[in-house]
Amino acid sequence: MLLDVFLSFMAGVLGANAFPHFVKGITKESYPCIFGNSAVPNFVAGWAGFVATAVLIYFADVPEHALVSFAAGAAGALLIGLFHAKIGAFGKSLTNDVLNQTEEGRCQPG
Known part of the structure; x- marks a missing residue:
């Protein structure tokens, strides 16, 4: 059961991390990625994250421990x-950057 919990936890981490990369890739937007910040590396990283998530879910015995796995x-x-919202992928918070740009007049909200 502990292996199922671990695999399910890692599937949640990888799946949630893959989502923004996949979305930024298919919308042709830049996003921080270890393979490059352009659309194609982000799309590939998101796709690979989704595939890895599916593999982890496959090997976890989710039906046997449905509630714990979920x-x-x-x-x-x-x-x-929470990690990405607070710290960010490369250790800086996007929220602070946007607030600083707004204060300096470079970015106007809404």
Whole structure:
């Protein structure tokens, strides 16, 4: 059961992390990625993340431990989301950058 929980947790982390890369890739927008910040590397990273997520879910015995597996996957998605929202992929917060640009007059909200 512990292996199923771990695999489900990692599936949540990878799936939630893959989502923004996939979306930025198919919308041809730049986004920080270890393979390059342009659309194609982000699309490939998102796609690979989704494939890895599916493989992890396949090997986790989700039907046998449905509630625990769901909770572990949800916790993984929550933690990677909080990490990106607070720290960011490369250690800087986008929110602070946007606020600084607004104060300097370079970016107007809304």
